Amino acid sequence: MFGLILGKELREILTTPRFAATFAVVSLLILLAFGLGARNFAHARAQHEAATAENLRQMEGLTDWLRVQPSISLPPQPLASLVTGISNDIGRDVTVMGLGTLRASHSRYGEDPVLAVFRFMDLEFIFQVVLSLFAILFAFDLICGEKERGTLRLALSNAVPRSTWILAKLCGAVAALTLPLLVPLALGGLLLVANGVPMTQADWLRLVLVVACGLLYVAATLGLSVLISTLTQRSSTSFLISLVVWVLLVLAIPRSSVLLAARSVEVPSVEENLSQLGRLRGQLWSEDRKALDAFFQENLQVSDSPIAAEAMVGRFNTFFQQLSEQRSQALEALEARLSEERVNRQAAQQDWSFTWARLSPAAAFSIAATRLAGTALDLPRHFIDQAKAYQQTFERFQKDKTGGRSAGGIQISVRIASTEGDAPPEEVAIDPRELPAFDYQPPPLPQVLRAAAFDLGLLAAFNLLFFSAAFVAFLRYDVR
Amino acid sequence: MLRALIEKEWKSVLLSPKFAATFAVTAALILLSIAIGVGEYRAFEAQQAAGQRLLAEEHLEQTSWVGLSTRIFRGVDPLHIFAGGVHHDIGRLARISNQQAPLLQQSIYSDDSILAMFRSFDLSLVVQLVLSLFAILFTYDALSGEREAGTLRLMLSNAVPRSLVVLAKFLGTWLALAVPFTLPVLLGLLAIVLAGIPLDGGQWQRIALLLLASGLYFTVFMAFGIAVSALTRRSSTAFLVLLVSWVLLVLVIPRIGLLAAVYQVPVPTVAEIESQKAGFETRQREAYRRQLEATWIERQRQMAGLDEAGQEAYEDANLWRWLEEDEAARKRLETDLAQHAMRLDEDLRHRKAQQEQLAFSLSRLSPASAYRLVAMRIAGSGIELKERYETAARGYLEAFSRFVDEGSGGGGDMVIRRRGSGHRSSFMGTQEPLDLSDMPRFDAPRRDAATLVAALPDLGLLATQALACFAVGFVAFLRYDVR
Numbered sequence: 001m002f003g004l005i006l007g008k009e010l011r012e013i014l015t016t017p018r019f020a021a022t023f024a025v026v027s028l029l030i031l032l033a034f035g036l037g038a039r040n041f042a043h044a045r046a047q048h049e050a051a052t053a054e055n056l057r058q059m060e061g062l063t064d065w066l067r068v069q070p071s072i073s074l075p076p077q078p079l080a081s082l083v084t085g086i087s088n089d090i091g092r093d094v095t096v097m098g099l100g101t102l103r104a105s106h107s108r109y110g111e112d113p114v115l116a117v118f119r120f121m122d123l124e125f126i127f128q129v130v131l132s133l134f135a136i137l138f139a140f141d142l143i144c145g146e147k148e149r150g151t152l153r154l155a156l157s158n159a160v161p162r163s164t165w166i167l168a169k170l171c172g173a174v175a176a177l178t179l180p181l182l183v184p185l186a187l188g189g190l191l192l193v194a195n196g197v198p199m200t201q202a203d204w205l206r207l208v209l210v211v212a213c214g215l216l217y218v219a220a221t222l223g224l225s226v227l228i229s230t231l232t233q234r235s236s237t238s239f240l241i242s243l244v245v246w247v248l249l250v251l252a253i254p255r256s257s258v259l260l261a262a263r264s265v266e267v268p269s270v271e272e273n274l275s276q277l278g279r280l281r282g283q284l285w286s287e288d289r290k291a292l293d294a295f296f297q298e299n300l301q302v303s304d305s306p307i308a309a310e311a312m313v314g315r316f317n318t319f320f321q322q323l324s325e326q327r328s329q330a331l332e333a334l335e336a337r338l339s340e341e342r343v344n345r346q347a348a349q350q351d352w353s354f355t356w357a358r359l360s361p362a363a364a365f366s367i368a369a370t371r372l373a374g375t376a377l378d379l380p381r382h383f384i385d386q387a388k389a390y391q392q393t394f395e396r397f398q399k400d401k402t403g404g405r406s407a408g409g410i411q412i413s414v415r416i417a418s419t420e421g422d423a424p425p426e427e428v429a430i431d432p433r434e435l436p437a438f439d440y441q442p443p444p445l446p447q448v449l450r451a452a453a454f455d456l457g458l459l460a461a462f463n464l465l466f467f468s469a470a471f472v473a474f475l476r477y478d479v480r
Numbered sequence: 481m482l483r484a485l486i487e488k489e490w491k492s493v494l495l496s497p498k499f500a501a502t503f504a505v506t507a508a509l510i511l512l513s514i515a516i517g518v519g520e521y522r523a524f525e526a527q528q529a530a531g532q533r534l535l536a537e538e539h540l541e542q543t544s545w546v547g548l549s550t551r552i553f554r555g556v557d558p559l560h561i562f563a564g565g566v567h568h569d570i571g572r573l574a575r576i577s578n579q580q581a582p583l584l585q586q587s588i589y590s591d592d593s594i595l596a597m598f599r600s601f602d603l604s605l606v607v608q609l610v611l612s613l614f615a616i617l618f619t620y621d622a623l624s625g626e627r628e629a630g631t632l633r634l635m636l637s638n639a640v641p642r643s644l645v646v647l648a649k650f651l652g653t654w655l656a657l658a659v660p661f662t663l664p665v666l667l668g669l670l671a672i673v674l675a676g677i678p679l680d681g682g683q684w685q686r687i688a689l690l691l692l693a694s695g696l697y698f699t700v701f702m703a704f705g706i707a708v709s710a711l712t713r714r715s716s717t718a719f720l721v722l723l724v725s726w727v728l729l730v731l732v733i734p735r736i737g738l739l740a741a742v743y744q745v746p747v748p749t750v751a752e753i754e755s756q757k758a759g760f761e762t763r764q765r766e767a768y769r770r771q772l773e774a775t776w777i778e779r780q781r782q783m784a785g786l787d788e789a790g791q792e793a794y795e796d797a798n799l800w801r802w803l804e805e806d807e808a809a810r811k812r813l814e815t816d817l818a819q820h821a822m823r824l825d826e827d828l829r830h831r832k833a834q835q836e837q838l839a840f841s842l843s844r845l846s847p848a849s850a851y852r853l854v855a856m857r858i859a860g861s862g863i864e865l866k867e868r869y870e871t872a873a874r875g876y877l878e879a880f881s882r883f884v885d886e887g888s889g890g891g892g893d894m895v896i897r898r899r900g901s902g903h904r905s906s907f908m909g910t911q912e913p914l915d916l917s918d919m920p921r922f923d924a925p926r927r928d929a930a931t932l933v934a935a936l937p938d939l940g941l942l943a944t945q946a947l948a949c950f951a952v953g954f955v956a957f958l959r960y961d962v963r
Contacts, residue, residue, distance in 0.1 A: 017717070018716075022720075032736070051751035057755075086589070089589035107587055113863040113865075113866055114836045116569035117565070129731060240501045240617075244504075267592065271534060275534040275537075
């Protein structure tokens with residue numbers, strides 16, 4: 001009996017012009033999202049490679065590794081093209097100095113505001129806005145529509161328990177809406193392969209989870225719409241309520257959570273921290289200046305022999321190296337303290353905001369999808385942490401190349417002009433290809449899964465809630 | 481007759497649950513958007529003021545002209561409450577120093593990325609997404625629905641010209657949607673005034689223009705809805721066609737048109753440009769350093785034949801001139817660097833402008849894009865906002881450089897070692913704080929009337945689209961089979 005009703009329901013949905021039209025549009029959009037994602041990735045990768053190559057090219061002809069300040073940038077990630085998250089909002093480029101604070105600048109939207117005007121059409125957007133709207137379009141008359149047409153009364157006049165009937169109906173609706181989607185989604189995956197987007201196994205797994213999340217979300221919207229349909233008597237009312245609820249869930253609740261978050265916790269501004277750092281730097285520098293002055297008083301009373309001068313330069317370099325290291329340690333300590341404070345408060349702010357936003361399945365989906373794709377709120381921190389690791393690698397490399405010196409933010413050259421000496425010793429050009437490469441690693445899979453688990457569970461709970469509520473409501477439904 | 485028809489139409493909508501739901505939702509969303517906008521306005525104002533305070537404190541402690549820098553801050557604009565545009569995406573301040581081009585940095589979204597998670601919410605978005613959706617909801621069954629219900633046949637059996645019927649349909653439903661839009665907006669404006677946000681005459685005009693654009697935009701969708709309703713036999717078909725078109729027009733075409741253009745016109749990234757600048761600078765400085773070295777060797781050589789006293793006398797006689805020569809060489813270097821950077825930036829701006837032009841003309845196929853672009857332009861939050869501030873920042877940098885040059889008298893930290901008599905070091909500046917009270921002030925660039933004139937083509941485009949849709953609906957209804 002269950003199978004019979006399920007089959008009938010599937011046939012009924014799949015053969016309507018409504019289904020044909022929406023399925024065509026949705027397939028087109030999904031394919032577009034994958035196609036544009038692949039295109040966007042290729043574009044971003046070309047830009048990234050051009051910038052990296054240019055950076056290396058500009059180092060050619062230099063003779064001293066101390067003068068090199070490599071600029072690294074966040075490489076485009078395949079999944080970030082499909083689930084953009086905040087990846088276009090954060091600074092991407094970091095200039096690495098041997099020592100000192102690193103700051104990422106040049107966000108993609110900030111540099112190319114033309115992209116920010118309409119933003120991207122990514123998979124997350126298709127699921128969150130378009131597919132959920134179509135889910136409503138399918139489910140709003142599932143129950144009350146049958147009542148209006150009179151078929152519900154007819155069906156229940158047979159020896160069918162209500163519970164079996166509604167269960168088959170719900171399963172049919174979910175299957176009819178989600179299973180066909182797998183076709184364009186799979187084709188989209190093929191599009192990625194065909195376009196040569198380098199997806200690792202972990203990337204595929206994460207993409208599959210994003211899609212699973214999306215389908216759970218669409219099913220939750222469907223469940224909600226069926227619930228509304230079992231609570232109303234007329235399909236036009238049901239549609240109106242569903243639409244209003246959709247607007248609230250997709251637009252109003254997530255966006256108003258930001259209002260709440262901004263008011264709940266005070267977060268020290270980036271500027272405040274920068275200014276504190278700047279002040280400490282100024283203070284340290286004025287102390288260093290005195291030390292430098294004293295150093296010159298002591299050490300410049302030497303004879304004119306080039307050997308003594310060389311020795312003086314050596315002493316100066318050691319002395320200056322010490323100064324820079326002390327300075328950078330003090331700065332780093334302050335910076336670590338300030339950034340920890342900021343991060344903690346941001347986390348508190350995020351908790352507030354997400355708690356409210358999660359009332360809406362759309363927000364839960366967003367949070368889970370961006371976390372799976374590695375484009376959620378912890379992306380900037382993750383990136384800077386890796387940049388810091390690179391900074392240390394580079395510092396070691398620099399010391400290695402220059403015999404123990406690394407540049408501490410400022411460089412002072414002591415040049416000895418000599419009348420006796422001939423031309424200064426021949427300087428050898430550096431080979432920029434020796435520069436260690438920056439290899440960005442997305443957060444490891446287990447960490448990603450843990451971060452997304454809560455929202456995945458939440459989406460499942462929404463499904464359970466809406467479908468069981470629809471089930472119960474139907475048992476008491478007035479079919480007349 | 482027309483009046484009676486409009487009245488009937490308007491009443492039938494007014495009494496429907498559709499109207500109540502629309503009214504409630506638009507009112508809630510519009511008021512919410514204004515509440516969020518006012519909150520963000522205040523937060524931005526406080527953030528910028530705090531930044532300026534910090535800057536002033538830093539300047540009070542400043543003791544050296546070397547490396548003196550300042551920052552300029554983007555001003556607040558109450559119009560951004562209604563149409564935020566790229567306000568959150570572009571930097572809110574620019575560092576002004578001789579070492580780098582003044583570019584806007586630290587966008588609101590990059591500093592507080594939590595705000596970027598769900599994006600902002602403003603009146604223009606409510607109009608663009610929600611009001612257009614309701615416009616469709618109001619019109620999809622305007623004609624085909626009446627045919628299905630049989631009332632159309634009844635109405636036309638009276639002595640009513642068809643043209644009047646379709647006109648009344650349009651005007652009646654238009655009024656029914658204009659009310660749930662206008663009332664909350666007026667309420668929101670009142671709230672803004674009560675919240676004490678300063679609005680001058682020019683800004684009120686802009687608000688009025690923005691409301692006009694919003695009105696035109698949902699008129700396009702109403703006319704489109706009526707046209708589709710007049711072209712279909714069944715209201716369910718009309719609804720399906722309209723919803724699919726809505727998704728394409730509002731959600732898809734703007735984004736695709738834009739991306740197509742972005743991939744069409746390649747523009748180098750800022751990182752690439754910065755690398756070019758940095759490379760050029762390193763090379764030039766290296767050349768300058770070598771030149772300086774050679775010059776000093778040459779100078780030493782000139783006095784090689786003299787005895788110690790003679791050398792000292794020669795040095796004393798010439799040292800000042802030498803330093804001046806060196807200083808001139810340094811200035812030449814700085815100018816070269818600045819000019820090179822400017823050329824690169826200019827080129828980048830030019831290419832971006834081309835890209836933007838193509839992108840916007842492609843996406844204007846959709847009334848949603850045209851509306852969004854015109855709303856941003858009226859509110860001064862379009863992409864030209866960045867350009868406007870960066871141009872002003874470049875002008876300010878010149879004034880600032882002159883001020884620093886005059887204040888410091890040129891020159892930098894210096895250590896001179898002399899044979900015999902030891903060394904003299906002169907680090908610029910003393911331990912006394914500098915007097916920066918004469919530092920030129922940065923005035924936020926004003927928008928001129930030209931930006932409003934630039935909004936006219938888009939307004940015209942919206943009006944044309946509305947007229948065209950209405951004409952199609954009108955003609956189609958004249959030939960409509962009412963049976």
